[in-house]
Each structure stands twice: as C-alpha cells, then as structure tokens.
Amino acid sequence: MNAYQEFKIIGSRPIRPDGLDKVTGRARYGADLNMQGQLYGHVVRSPHAHAVIQSIDCSKALAMEGVLAVMTGDDLVKPGNEMLGSGEGAMALKDLVPMVMSQGKVLFHSQAVAAVAATSPELAAEASEAVEVAYEVLPVVTDLHKALAADAPILHDDRFPDGYPDEPTNLATHISLTVGDPDAAFEKADVVIEQTYSVPMCHQGYIEPHACVARADAAGRVDLWCCTQGHFAVRHYTSAVTGIDAGKIKVTASEIGGGFGGKTTVYLEPLAVVLAQKSGRPVKMVMDRGDVFRATGPAPGAETKVKLGATCDGKLVAADVECLMDSGAYNGNPAGIPAFMATACYKLKDARSTGRSVYTNKPKIHAYRAPSIPQVTLGVELAITELAAELGIDPIEFRLMNAVEEGDANMMGASYKRIGLRECLEVARNHGHYKSAVAEGAGRGVAMGYWINAGMQSSATLNVIADGHVSILTGSPDIGGSRASMALMASEVLGIPFEHIHPQVAATDSVGHTDVTGGSRTTLATGQAVIQAAEQCVAEMCRRAAAEWEVEPGLVSWSQGAAHYGDQSLTFEDLAGRAGAMGGPLTFSTSLTSTSTAPGFGVHICDAEVDKETGRTTITRYTAIQDAGKAIHPDYVEGQMQGGAVQGIGWALNEEYLYSDEGALENPGFLDYRIPVASDLPFINAVIVEVPNPLHPFGVKGVGEVPIVPPMPAIAEAVYQSTGVRFRDLPLNPPKILAALANS
Amino acid sequence: MNKPLNKMAVQATINGESKAFLCSPGQVLAEVLRDELELIGTKIGCNTGDCGACSVLVDDRLVCSCLVLAAEVEGKSVLTVEGVANGGELHPVQQKLLEHGGLQCGICTPGVVIAAKALLEHNPYPTEEQARYWLAGNLCRCTGYDKIIRAVLDAAKTMRGGAA
Numbered sequence: 001m002n003a004y005q006e007f008k009i010i011g012s013r014p015i016r017p018d019g020l021d022k023v024t025g026r027a028r029y030g031a032d033l034n035m036q037g038q039l040y041g042h043v044v045r046s047p048h049a050h051a052v053i054q055s056i057d058c059s060k061a062l063a064m065e066g067v068l069a070v071m072t073g074d075d076l077v078k079p080g081n082e083m084l085g086s087g088e089g090a091m092a093l094k095d096l097v098p099m100v101m102s103q104g105k106v107l108f109h110s111q112a113v114a115a116v117a118a119t120s121p122e123l124a125a126e127a128s129e130a131v132e133v134a135y136e137v138l139p140v141v142t143d144l145h146k147a148l149a150a151d152a153p154i155l156h157d158d159r160f161p162d163g164y165p166d167e168p169t170n171l172a173t174h175i176s177l178t179v180g181d182p183d184a185a186f187e188k189a190d191v192v193i194e195q196t197y198s199v200p201m202c203h204q205g206y207i208e209p210h211a212c213v214a215r216a217d218a219a220g221r222v223d224l225w226c227c228t229q230g231h232f233a234v235r236h237y238t239s240a241v242t243g244i245d246a247g248k249i250k251v252t253a254s255e256i257g258g259g260f261g262g263k264t265t266v267y268l269e270p271l272a273v274v275l276a277q278k279s280g281r282p283v284k285m286v287m288d289r290g291d292v293f294r295a296t297g298p299a300p301g302a303e304t305k306v307k308l309g310a311t312c313d314g315k316l317v318a319a320d321v322e323c324l325m326d327s328g329a330y331n332g333n334p335a336g337i338p339a340f341m342a343t344a345c346y347k348l349k350d351a352r353s354t355g356r357s358v359y360t361n362k363p364k365i366h367a368y369r370a371p372s373i374p375q376v377t378l379g380v381e382l383a384i385t386e387l388a389a390e391l392g393i394d395p396i397e398f399r400l401m402n403a404v405e406e407g408d409a410n411m412m413g414a415s416y417k418r419i420g421l422r423e424c425l426e427v428a429r430n431h432g433h434y435k436s437a438v439a440e441g442a443g444r445g446v447a448m449g450y451w452i453n454a455g456m457q458s459s460a461t462l463n464v465i466a467d468g469h470v471s472i473l474t475g476s477p478d479i480g481g482s483r484a485s486m487a488l489m490a491s492e493v494l495g496i497p498f499e500h501i502h503p504q505v506a507a508t509d510s511v512g513h514t515d516v517t518g519g520s521r522t523t524l525a526t527g528q529a530v531i532q533a534a535e536q537c538v539a540e541m542c543r544r545a546a547a548e549w550e551v552e553p554g555l556v557s558w559s560q561g562a563a564h565y566g567d568q569s570l571t572f573e574d575l576a577g578r579a580g581a582m583g584g585p586l587t588f589s590t591s592l593t594s595t596s597t598a599p600g601f602g603v604h605i606c607d608a609e610v611d612k613e614t615g616r617t618t619i620t621r622y623t624a625i626q627d628a629g630k631a632i633h634p635d636y637v638e639g640q641m642q643g644g645a646v647q648g649i650g651w652a653l654n655e656e657y658l659y660s661d662e663g664a665l666e667n668p669g670f671l672d673y674r675i676p677v678a679s680d681l682p683f684i685n686a687v688i689v690e691v692p693n694p695l696h697p698f699g700v701k702g703v704g705e706v707p708i709v710p711p712m713p714a715i716a717e718a719v720y721q722s723t724g725v726r727f728r729d730l731p732l733n734p735p736k737i738l739a740a741l742a743n744s
Numbered sequence: 745m746n747k748p749l750n751k752m753a754v755q756a757t758i759n760g761e762s763k764a765f766l767c768s769p770g771q772v773l774a775e776v777l778r779d780e781l782e783l784i785g786t787k788i789g790c791n792t793g794d795c796g797a798c799s800v801l802v803d804d805r806l807v808c809s810c811l812v813l814a815a816e817v818e819g820k821s822v823l824t825v826e827g828v829a830n831g832g833e834l835h836p837v838q839q840k841l842l843e844h845g846g847l848q849c850g851i852c853t854p855g856v857v858i859a860a861k862a863l864l865e866h867n868p869y870p871t872e873e874q875a876r877y878w879l880a881g882n883l884c885r886c887t888g889y890d891k892i893i894r895a896v897l898d899a900a901k902t903m904r905g906g907a908a
Contacts, residue, residue, distance in 0.1 A: 015842045022850035023838040023857060025785015025825035032784040122768075205885050207789040207797055208851045257787070257851025258885050289790040480848035480886060635845030639887055643848065646888030670794035670883060678889040679873075679880040686890075 002630075003697040009491050010698060013635045014498045016484035018255075027255045030211030030227030035282035038213060039068055041268070041275050042124035043285075044114040044131045045295065046106040049142075049361040049663025050153060051135040053104055056114055061130040066119040069278035070131065073103035073113070076270065077243045084240055085233060091265075095330035097241050099364050100270050106135070107155050107329035108363050109664045110294035112267075117275040117283045140361045140663040141170070144303060144324055147358045155329060155359040172327040175339040176354040177411050185318035185350035189309025191390045197379035197728045199712065200656035201301035201326055204368045205647075205675045208257020209292045214272035215282040222249040222276070226269050229259040229477055230516030234269055235508050241270040249273075252507040253477040260647070261367030262297035264516045293668035298657060299368035300326040300334045300357070304342075304379035314393050316384075316402040319343050319351040323376045325365075327357040332365035337372035342380055344410050344450040345421060345601065346402050353411055361663045367518065369644060370451040370705035374651065374712055381447040381713035382728065395446050395717075396429045396603075403448075420627025420691030420701075421448065421601035427689055428603040433623040442609040442620055443721025449602050449709025453702035454519025455594030459512025460486075460529035462537055464586035468496065468573030472533070473506035475514025476526040480643075480704070481636035485523045486530045488632050489698065493534035495561035496572050512591040520702025523632055524693075525594035531697055536588040544582045545570045596695035600702055602626035604645060604710035608718035612741060615734030617653055617719055623685040624710075629693040629701030638686035641707045645684050648711025650676045656731050756817045758783070759827025767814040774798040774809035777824060785825035785854045789883070796882035799855035800824050806862040808881075825854035828861060836899040837861050846895035848886035855882050860896045868904055872897060 004010075021027040058070035079093035097103065101112040114131045118124040139153040146152055147170040157168045164171060186192060212226035222244060228234045231251040239246035256263060268285040275283040287296070302325040309318040323338035335355030342353040355372075388398035403422050409415045428434055428446065438444045461473040472486055483503040491498045514526065538558045545563035546553040548570065557564050562571040579586050607621040624641045631637040654674045658666040667673045692699025712730060720726050723737070725744045751766040758781060765780045774791075777783045777800070786809055789795035793811040800809045801823040802816075828835045837860045840846070847853045856879065863870055863878040870878065875896050876889070884892060 013845065016845070018850075019842040019847070020834075022847055022853050023825075023834065023841050024829055025783070025854045027850055028784065029787065029851060031788065032778075034779075206849075206851075207795055207883055207885055208787070208849070209789065255851075256849055257789075258849045260885070286788075289792065289795075481845065633845075635891070636848070639845055639848050639891060642888035642890045643886045644888075647885070669792055670790050671792065675883060675885060676888075677880040677883065678876040678893060681876070681889055683872075683893070684888050684890045 002692050002694065002699045007492060009498060010488055010630065010632055011634060013633060014484065016481050017487055017503055018478060018483050029208055029255045029257050031286045033213050033225050033254065034284065035213050035215055038282040038284045039117040039119060039279055040121040040124045041115055041117045041272055041283045041285035042128040043112045043271065044128045044133065045110040045291065046102065046113050048106055048135050048137050049109040049140045050138040051106045052138065053102060053106060053113060054134040054136055057132040058114060060132065061116050061127040064127050064130060066123045067116055067127045068281060069117040069275045071115050071271065071274050071278060073101045075274050076101055076241050084237060092331065093240055095364060096237060099330055100241055100266060108361050110291060115271045115275060117279050142360050142362055142659045142663050144326055144358050144360065147360050155361065170359040172331045172357040172359050173333065173335040174356045175335050176352065177339050178352045179411060180350035182318045182320050182350045182352045186309045188311065189317050190312045191387060192307065192309045193383045193386045193390065194307040195383055195728055196303060196305045197382060198303045199301060199375040199378055199730050201298045201362065202651050202655040202657060203293055203298050203673065204260040204262035206258030206260060206262060209289055210267050210287040210296065211285065212269050212272050213282055213284040214269065214276040216273060216277040220248050222273050224249060224251045224269060224273060225254055226251065227254045227256045227263060229256065229263045229479060229518055231477065231508055232475060232513050233264060233516050234266055237266045238270045238273055241266065242273055244273065250507055250509045253505055256477050256479050259479055260369045261371055261518060264367055264518050267296055290668040293673060294665045295363050297366035298328065298363055300332065300365040300372065300375065302326065302375035304376050306379040306383040308383045308387055310387050310391060312391065314391055314398055314401045316346055316348060317350065319348050321376065321380060322354040325355065325357045325372060325375065326362065327359055328362045328364040329359060330364040334365055334372045338376040340412050341373055341450060341452060342376045345404060345448055347404055347408050351411065362659065369647060369708040373451060374648065374709050377449055377709050378712040378716065378730065381710065382716055385717050396425055396434065399448060400425050417598060418691060418694050419599060419601060420689050423689050423691050424601055424603045424625045424627055427625050427687060428605060431605065431623060431687065433605050433621060433685065438607060439609070439620065441722065442607050443718040445606050445714040445717025445721065447604055447710040447713035447717065449706050451520065451600050451705040451709060453597045453600050454521040455525050455597040456515040456519065456521055457593050458514050458526040458529045459589065459591040460526060460533045461511055461587065461589040462490065462533040464537065464576045464579060466577050466579065468576040469500045469502060470494065470496065472501060472503040472530060473511045474503065474526050474530065475506060475511045476522045477505055477517045479517050480639060481633060482522045484636065485527060485632040489527050489530050490534045493531055493538060494572060495559060512589060520600065520704040524597060524696060524700045524702050527700060528594055528596060528696065529590045529592055532590040532592065533588040536590065537586060540586060541575045544575060596693065598629060598693040598695060598701045600627060600706040602706040602710055604714045606714040606718045608715055608722055610719055610722045610737060615738035617732055617737065619649055619682055621682055623687060624707055625687040625689060626703060626706055627689045627691050627701060628703045629696065630690055630699035631688050632698065632700065634688060637688055637703050640704045641686040642684040644707025645711050646676050646681060648708045649715060652712045652715040652730055652732060654731050654733055752815050754815055754818050756819065757821040759824060769815060771814045772810050773812040773814045773817060776814040777809060783824045783826050787851055787854055789851065796855045796859065797852055799858040799882065801858060801862060806859055825857050828857055835861060836902040837864065837896065840895040840899040840902065844891045844895040844898065846887065846891040852882055852884040856892055860899065863896065864900050864903055868900060870897065870900055
C-alpha cells in the first residue's frame with residue numbers, strides 16, 4: 001500500500017525549472033566555465049593498442065615557453081587491490097588508474113600516457129607532440145574468440161579468474177548460475193531452439209565531450225568543476241587516483257550534456273587536478289570528439305548462445321544462455337548481468353545462465369543504459385519469438401503464458417513483488433498498433449525487456465525561505481529533467497505551488513553524499529529523500545502551529561499548504577515568514593540508502609520495411625510500452641522511453657565500433673559512427689503503464705534504462721518478417737542485409 | 745623571444761550588436777564565440793560539422809560555427825542562441841520546446857533552436873518529414889527527436905497565428 005494514493009500535482013507536466021536556461025543558452029556545461037589565469041591541458045595518447053612503454057621524455061615539452069607542467073602515470077598512485085565505488089561505477093583501483101593514465105604498459109589505442117598544461121590550447125597540443133615516448137610494440141588482439149585462443153597475446157599476466165588458477169588468460173570473469181535441472185528439462189521439451197546471436201561494441205554517444213576545470217591551492221585543497229553523472233563519485237575516484245584526501249576535494253557538477261552511464265567515472269579530472277597542483281594555476285581540459293570515441297566508455301560487444309525448450313502447450317520449460325562479453329583492456333565486470341538476468345522476464349524452474357568476459361586491446365568497457373542486458377536480450381527474445389513461431393502461438397500470447405509475475409523467483413533467488421510485465425503485455429496485445437495490419441512489404445517484431453533498477457544512496461536538503469518559497473538541494477546531476485521531478489514531489493507533499501520550489505544540484509561540500517545518477521535511481525531514491533525532507537517540514541510546521549494554538553501536535557492536520565485545527569489555520573507562507581520567532585530557520589536534511597527499488601519491464605512493437613535494392617531498413621511505426629510505477633512528470637518518462645528506444649534502434653541498424661588489425665578505431669566520429677538522426681525515425685509512441693511500486697511512497701519505479709533493452713530483438717524480428725531472412729548478428733546495416741538477401 | 749601572436753581584428757554584428765574581436769587566422773567561429781565573446785550557448789560536440797550543436801546563423805544562413813573561420817564573419821551578422829529571444833519574450837521554438845519537454849540534457853538544444861528558427865523562417869508550413877530532414881544535422885542522443893519535432897511543428901502553428 002502506497003503512503004500516497006491520490007495526487008494533486010504528481011502526473012502533471014509543468015515546465016522544468018532549468019528549462020529557460022537551456023533554451024536561451026545560459027546553462028553552463030562542462031566546457032562552459034573558465035577560471036581566471038587558467039591553463040589548458042592536453043593528453044598525450046598512445047598510437048599503439050598494445051605496447052610496453054620503454055621511456056617517456058617530457059623535457060623538450062617542458063622547456064617550451066608557455067608550458068607550465070607535464071605529468072605521466074608516475075604522478076598517480078600505484079594501485080594495489082582496492083575496490084572502489086558501488087553499482088554501475090564499481091571497479092578495482094588497478095583498473096581505474098591505468099584507464100586514466102598508463103603506468104608502464106599500454107593496453108588500448110589512444111590510452112593516455114602523459115599530459116601537458118600550457119597557456120593556450122594550441123600550445124598545449126604542440127607541446128604534447130614534443131613529449132617523446134619510446135614503445136616496444138606488442139601483438140594486438142581485439143576479437144573475443146582470438147583473445148581466448150591458446151596463442152593469444154596476454155594483456156594481464158597477473159590475473160587468474162576463479163577456477164582458472166594455472167596460467168594467465170584473457171578471461172576476466174566467468175559466472176554461471178543454475179536453477180533446477182535444465183539438462184533433464186530439455187529432455188521433456190517438444191520444441192527446442194538453439195542459436196547464436198551477436199551484438200557489436202558501441203558507444204554511449206553523448207553529444208557533450210568530457211570536460212573539466214581544476215584549481216588547487218597552496219593548502220592542498222582542490223576545486224573541481226566537471227560534467228559528470230556523479231560528482232561524489234568523481235571526488236572519490238579522483239582522491240583514489242591522485243592520493244589527495246577526499247575531504248580536500250570539492251567537486252561541482254556542471255550541467256551535463258548526456259551520459260547514459262558513460263559519465264560515471266573519471267578520465268580527465270585527475271589529470272587536470274595533478275596539472276593544476278604542479279603548475280599552481282587552474283587547468284581546463286576538454287576532450288576531443290575522436291578521443292571520446294577512442295578512449296572512453298564503449299559498451300561491450302557480445303556473443304550469446306541461447307537454447308530454449310518448450311512443450312506443445314506453450315510452456316517454456318528450460319533455458320541455457322551463455323554470453324561471452326568484451327571487457328576491453330581492464331575489468332569492466334560485464335559478465336555478471338547476463339548470468340543473473342538473462343531470463344529475468346520468464347517463469348523458469350530449470351535454467352542455466354553463464355557470463356564470461358574477455359580482455360581485449362580496446363578501451364575498458366563502461367556502463368551504457370541497462371548495461372550488458374540488451375546484448376543478451378537480443379538472443380533470448382529472438383529465440384522466444386522463434387519458439388512461438390514453431391509452436392504456432394502468437395508471440396505476445398506466448399510471452400503472456402510464460403511471463404513472470406508477483407511471487408515468481410528469478411535466477412538471483414529473489415522473488416518479484418508487484419511488477420507490471422503482464423500488464424505491459426496486455427496493453428501491447430490490445431494496442432491499435434498490434435491490432436493493425438502490417439503494411440505490404442513491411443514486417444513486425446515484438447520484444448520485451450527487463451532492468452533491475454538501482455536504489456543506492458541519496459541526500460536532500462530543503463530550506464524554507466521567508467517568503468514561502470523553498471530551495472531544494474540534492475546531489476544528483478540532472479541528466480533528463482530530474483529537477484522537475486524533485487519540485488513536483490516536494491510540491492505534492494508541501495501543498496505549495498510548483499513554481500515556488502527551486503531545486504538545485506549542490507556541490508559535494510553542500511549536500512550529503514549521493515551516488516551517481518544512474519541505475520534509473522534518481523527519481524526513485526533522491527525523490528524519496530526529497531519526499532522525506534518535505535514530510536519533516538510539514539511535521540515541524542504542524543508542531544509549530546500546535547504550539548501557537550496550544551493544542552497537541554497530533555490534532556493539527558496539513559492540507560492545501562496549511563496547518564489546520566478546527567477553524568484555525570496557518571499557511572505555509574505564514575509559518576515561513578514567522579520562522580525566526582517560532583523556533584528558528586526551517587531546514588531539513590535527509591539521507592538514505594534506498595531499498596525501495598522495483599524492477600522495470602517494457603514491451604516494444606516495431607514495424608520496419610527493408611528496401612531490397614539498397615538494403616536500408618526504415619522503421620515505419622514504433623510503440624514502446626513500459627511500467628513506470630507512477631509517472632511523476634510524464635513528459636520525461638515518455639522522453640526516457642523514446643530516447644532509449646532510439647538508442648536501441650541505432651544499435652540495431654548502424655552503430656558499431658570498427659577496429660583495424662592494429663587495434664585503431666576506424667570510425668571515431670559522428671560521420672562514420674552514425675547515431676540516428678531525426679529523418680531516420682518516425683514518432684515513437686510511448687505508452688506509460690502504472691503498476692505502483694508498493695515499496696515507494698508515491699509508487700515510483702525507475703524508467704530510464706529498460707527502453708534500450710527490447711529494440712534490438714524487436715527490430716531484428718521485423719526485418720526478418722520484411723525480408724524472410726533471419727538475422728542474428730547486428731547491426732543490420734545495408735551491406736549486411738544486401739549480402740544476406742543475395743545469398744537467400 | 746616571444747612568438748608573434750599573429751591575431752586579426754574582426755568586426756561583425758553579433759546578436760544585433762556591433763562587436764570587434766581578435767582571432768588567429770585559423771580559429772573557428774565557434775571557439776571565438778565561446779572564448780572571446782563569452783557566448784557559451786553555442787556548444788561544441790564534435791568540431792567536425794557532424795553534430796550541429798554549434799549551429800548559428802551567419803547573414804541568416806544556417807551554418808555549423810565549427811566549420812566557419814572567425815575571420816570569415818567580417819562585416820557580417822551572426823545570430824547565436826543568446827540572441828533568439830526578444831528580451832524576456834521567448835521565440836515560439838524556445839517556448840514550445842519547453843512546453844513539449846523537447847529537451848533532456850539540453851546540450852543539443854541551442855543548435856536545435858537556431859536550426860528550427862531558420863526552418864520556420866524559410867518554410868512556415870513544414871511537414872513532419874520536412875522538419876525531420878531540416879533537423880537531420882542536429883544530433884540529439886536523449887530524446888529520440890519525438891518531442892523536438894512535435895515542438896517545432898507546434899511552434900510553426902503558433903507563428904502562423906494558430907492556423908492549421
């Protein structure tokens with residue numbers, strides 16, 4: 001039962017508080033701050049994908065007029081086995097430090113090896129070319145299977161994953177889970193589908209490159225401004241990488257120009273801090289677009305073997321899913337998610353799922369919207385659709401017959417509480433899109449998707465201003481409208497107008513610890529902190545009104561933005577204006593670790609048409625249906641669904657990292673790494689389903705990540721229906737489609 | 745010995761005001777707008793003319809300011825996102841983007857505002873398809889373009905005086 005059942009303002013669509021600054025160009029992003037006297041940092045990057053650094057000579061660069069500092073990996077800490085962070089950003093320090101700057105060995109092309117700071121960007125770039133690095137070049141491996149071959153070059157000679165104790169290997173992790181007896185269960189199946197599917201490595205593709213400015217003073221304090229999904233994480237990681245006490249580092253989050261998981265770590269920030277310390281001047285660093293592609297965040301490519309068995313009556317009886325994922329040069333931990341969550345949408349008593357990740361000479365992979373689950377879902381959902389077809393059952397019906405519901409357990413052993421998967425499937429089955437005839441020459445695919453959704457730590461501070469307005473400080477960078485959600489939730493509890501609430505993203509020294517904006521957790525968890533702070537404010541105002549009226553506080557009620565007892569009332573404005581005389585300033589701070597999270601589910605329907613002459617696929621109609629629990633601001637819930645669906649469309653049709661044999665990325669720009677543009681797409685019909693999360697006062701469930709999960713299988717199926725050719729390897733770009741059509 | 749700075753003096757009309765600035769011969773307009781004139785609303789997403797975040801109008805022509813040399817605007821008129829609103833009154837494109845939730849992170853928004861304004865001055869009756877092709881040079885990774893296109897078509901309607 002949710003604490004709030006009826007809503008006055010939740011679910012409406014007011015204009016976001018930060019909107020005006022963003023449509024007029026006033027909003028300040030990572031590269032938009034300049035500090036007085038700042039220098040410009042430039043990174044020296046490796047031209048080799050695998051090499052031992054024999055020597056680095058910075059003397060010529062440092063001798064140049066206007067060059068004030070140089071640094072190498074020797075200026076960072078020597079990592080041991082420390083683990084850092086949690087959730088999407090969790091990693092070992094020995095995987096983070098060399099990702100920021102190499103220490104002796106280069107494992108991917110464009111890895112940072114040194115950096116310089118100079119009085120202009122041009123001079124810094126020129127000076128970086130004067131840094132002399134001698135390399136012993138080593139053989140390169142970028143292919144997953146070749147990396148596991150006996151003769152593969154080994155990236156790390158000191159790592160032995162569990163169960164592989166003898167010799168160094170490129171296997172990073174191997175996780176396998178079994179419930180019941182899947183081998184015996186396959187014996188009972190009437191129909192078995194067994195296929196292999198693959199998804200390429202891709203990039204989050206945020207439009208804003210990484211950028212920061214750092215200042216260090218003589219007392220060792222650091223002031224850092226950057227675009228990030230989590231400035232507390234930046235403080236933690238920068239401290240860990242540089243050895244500077246976290247307490248001496250203040251991080252201010254700028255507005256952020258997209259992240260999608262890719263801005264939950266540090267790349268430039270520790271370098272700017274070290275250069276600022278060395279030079280005694282502020283240092284600004286802005287990453288080049290090519291380096292964003294070459295040296296940050298890719299999402300892992302993966303190959304998934306799926307074996308599913310069902311009986312003639314439409315019951316899914318066994319599953320065996322084995323996913324091989326790219327980890328890049330360091331351990332990005334992508335293997336656990338397929339092992340734990342591959343079949344999370346289905347009732348299965350007998351199932352096995354395995355995830356393995358492999359080191360290759362590519363950048364360390366990083367979180368990208370529902371990290372690692374779209375890759376494995378491509379295979380599972382396409383196999384489900386193939387199975388339904390073999391059984392002659394409608395694909396939505398087949399999913400309804402096997403979809404998880406409240407009380408079912410998943411591979412992690414947890415049982416689902418109130419979830420909305422069946423509701424989404426029913427909405428899909430009855431939707432006008434699904435009931436409509438498929439256009440001549442086009443095809444239709446459906447698929448569903450799951451994401452676990454995070455809770456984690458959040459804080460909020462609510463300050464009542466004397467005129468009855470309220471400022472709200474949170475530690476969650478606003479990546480897609482979360483300040484509007486925070487103001488709506490506070491307005492609902494306080495009963496004062498949305499426009500009187502002024503939400504801000506506060507720096508690390510101004511609000512309690514808050515984990516990254518990631519895991520679809522901000523509206524849920526930071527929202528809970530805001531709700532609790534607002535509830536504390538209401539309770540205190542009621543207590544003050546009771547004191548004024550000399551009655552028991554429990555007899556005072558709060559509604560319509562005022563305290564009431566009998567025919568007496570004191571409004572929020574009254575109590576705000578008289579705060580000084582009634583007990584002092586009204587300030588409420590809350591911090592929590594949210595355990596109120598609920599998983600998200602969505603169902604997508606896609607119509608696509610393939611031009612048989614050019615091989616181009618056009619998405620002609622697209623419907624995304626998702627359980628949001630309770631949509632706080634529906635525009636931004638729909639926006640997540642539409643944006644996530646289109647990222648999935650891009651991954652399905654075009655996006656792909658292309659590497660040369662030497663391990664250099666061959667398409668490091670938006671021209672050759674083509675993300676969807678407006679003319680590629682139809683409107684994306686977003687249908688919000690609301691099955692309230694019983695653990696959250698407003699019923700909220702995270703929504704941001706699920707929408708990237710169903711598109712790839714939905715599109716691949718639509719392309720099959722349009723062409724009659726089954727595609728199991730993405731992306732479905734024109735050359736691949738033309739080649740397949742020619743062979744069919 | 746100091747290297748000569750080799751700067752050029754350029755005069756142009758920026759957002760309706762006469763301005764003079766110094767730039768090096770190879771410097772692009774986007775950089776000068778941001779670093780010399782403090783018009784940080786013009787964003788740099790790629791510096792290769794592929795993303796459209798730096799879109800501005802030069803003598804009413806829509807360009808990527810990362811592909812224009814600053815020296816080229818001598819004597820010309822430049823409009824950036826900061827010059828689109830009329831004082832406190834937003835342009836219909838800005839207002840409709842806000843009303844439709846046509847932005848999430850907002851980094852592409854200045855470029856979208858400029859490009860959509862240019863579209864509607866060029867074609868007051870754009871179809872959905874025309875709006876999509878006109879804005880194909882403005883990459884947005886957050887929204888899937890749905891609410892941007894709706895906002896632009898709605899702004900067109902407003903500018904026509906509410907007529908269909």
